[in-house]
Amino acid sequence: MSKRKSSHRSMNGKNFIILPIIFSLLILGICYAVVMPSARTFIKMGSLFFSDSEKNFSNDYNNIFVPVAEEPEEGTSEVSKVEEPKTVPLSSIEYPKIGEQFGELIIEDCQTDVKLFFGDGYVELNNGVGIYAGSFIPGYGKTIMIAGHNCTFFNGLKYAKVGQKVKIRTSYGNYTYEITDIQIKNAKDKSAYDLAAQTENLIMYTCYPFDALGFYPDRYFVYGKLVSGPVIDKKS
Amino acid sequence: MKKFAKVIAAALLAATVAVSTAVSALAAGINADEQRILNVLDTTANLNGNPTKIPVEYYNQAESYFLQSDVDISKTEADEIIKKINDVKAYIESIGVSKWSELSDSQIQKIVGMSNDVVGVIDLELSYYKNAAPGSKVRVTKKGGSTNVGGDDKPVKDTGFETGAAAVTVAGLGALLITAAGVYLVNAPKKEKVVE
Numbered sequence: 564m565s566k567r568k569s570s571h572r573s574m575n576g577k578n579f580i581i582l583p584i585i586f587s588l589l590i591l592g593i594c595y596a597v598v599m600p601s602a603r604t605f606i607k608m609g610s611l612f613f614s615d616s617e618k619n620f621s622n623d624y625n626n627i628f629v630p631v632a633e634e635p636e637e638g639t640s641e642v643s644k645v646e647e648p649k650t651v652p653l654s655s656i657e658y659p660k661i662g663e664q665f666g667e668l669i670i671e672d673c674q675t676d677v678k679l680f681f682g683d684g685y686v687e688l689n690n691g692v693g694i695y696a697g698s699f700i701p702g703y704g705k706t707i708m709i710a711g712h713n714c715t716f717f718n719g720l721k722y723a724k725v726g727q728k729v730k731i732r733t734s735y736g737n738y739t740y741e742i743t744d745i746q747i748k749n750a751k752d753k754s755a756y757d758l759a760a761q762t763e764n765l766i767m768y769t770c771y772p773f774d775a776l777g778f779y780p781d782r783y784f785v786y787g788k789l790v791s792g793p794v795i796d797k798k799s
Numbered sequence: 800m801k802k803f804a805k806v807i808a809a810a811l812l813a814a815t816v817a818v819s820t821a822v823s824a825l826a827a828g829i830n831a832d833e834q835r836i837l838n839v840l841d842t843t844a845n846l847n848g849n850p851t852k853i854p855v856e857y858y859n860q861a862e863s864y865f866l867q868s869d870v871d872i873s874k875t876e877a878d879e880i881i882k883k884i885n886d887v888k889a890y891i892e893s894i895g896v897s898k899w900s901e902l903s904d905s906q907i908q909k910i911v912g913m914s915n916d917v918v919g920v921i922d923l924e925l926s927y928y929k930n931a932a933p934g935s936k937v938r939v940t941k942k943g944g945s946t947n948v949g950g951d952d953k954p955v956k957d958t959g960f961e962t963g964a965a966a967v968t969v970a971g972l973g974a975l976l977i978t979a980a981g982v983y984l985v986n987a988p989k990k991e992k993v994v995e
Contacts, residue, residue: 750957758954
């Protein structure tokens with residue numbers, strides 16, 4: 564009988580000490596395998612708790628986008644044709660503030676039709692795709708750098724091919740770009756973009772690979788050139 | 800004659816009001832004073848013999864801010880901003896460092912304070928978060944509010960599995976496994992070893 568009790572005690576010790584340790588290690592292993600291709604995910608989560616910067620988890624945003632009529636495709640009735648102006652005075656534009664939706668981005672070949680924001684923070688990327696505030700809006704004649712999450716709004720970029728058309732609709736005009744190049748580069752690779760460029764160029768990017776969970780160092784960059792749309796006249 | 804002079808004066812006043820209204824309506828662009836500030840931001844500082852400029856993304860953020868229709872910087876404001884920018888520049892050049900990374904904490908705090916004076920001229924404030932991750936250390940907002948105007952964000956963002964979602968998934972996965980293990984251990988039939 565006494566031998567039975569001592570065996571039961573050793574089982575309790577096994578249950579309450581060894582098994583939790585094994586399960587903890589197992590859980591950590593699974594977490595590592597599932598979400599930790601790189602340690603940066605946990606570092607970012609840690610920074611969420613320990614950083615001294617202010618956090619804003621509001622999902623509200625201001626929408627200033629009022630669509631303008633699109634120019635019909637060639638071959639449609641001349642009567643209903645709306646001529647797009649070649650230029651648009653800067654003074655007539657409401658230049659967006661960070662966090663405002665001011666347009667939409669459509670890539671029909673990629674089944675992408677998303678809201679376009681100025682700014683690429685938490686709220687913007689949770690609701691659509693966003694232009695980096697250190698770049699400019701369509702028509703301004705400089706770099707337009709647009710970010711979007713690979714699991715949501717920019718998941719369709721995986722179908723992007725050179726020659727496909729990208730449409731950007733804003734309150735001051737409708738723009739068409741043509742995809743000219745696709746590259747996979749490291750996020751820290753500054754050769755992936757030129758924010759000092761004095762010619763209009765479109766850069767859209769998302770994390771790569773598309774089906775990966777966790778943060779990866781690579782980005783899928785899709786480059787485009789302006790095909791049509793009003794140029795913003797900075798002097799008027 | 801007096802009546803005619805009054806009409807002329809009224810017409811001139813009306814014209815002045817009309818012109819000034821038109822000028823403020825055109826504030827969406829970059830006026831001459833805002834351009835003067837951008838020109839100063841585009842100059843180089845001499846860090847121990849190394850000519851250094853502010854990164855182009857910061858310059859672009861200033862340009863974008865000036866493009867907003869409710870931002871219209873006056874000559875007096877521009878003069879004050881330019882003077883203060885030059886003060887910051889002179890201080891940085893006087894420290895004798897070759898790279899930004901060589902700045903000490905106290906020097907950074909001094910520069911933050913001086914920079915706050917610069918943006919304070921146009922009712923903005925600059926916050927510096929020492930312990931934040933790179934790209935979240937500096938934020939410029941409207942004074943007394945949280946309206947974001949700019950900051951030191953990295954040009955290329957993390958666009959993968961969203962941070963919040965990752966945290967929730969890890970926590971959920973962990974909780975699920977621990978619960979499953981607990982349920983298994985509680986319900987598992989206890990085998991008693993019989994020592995013969």
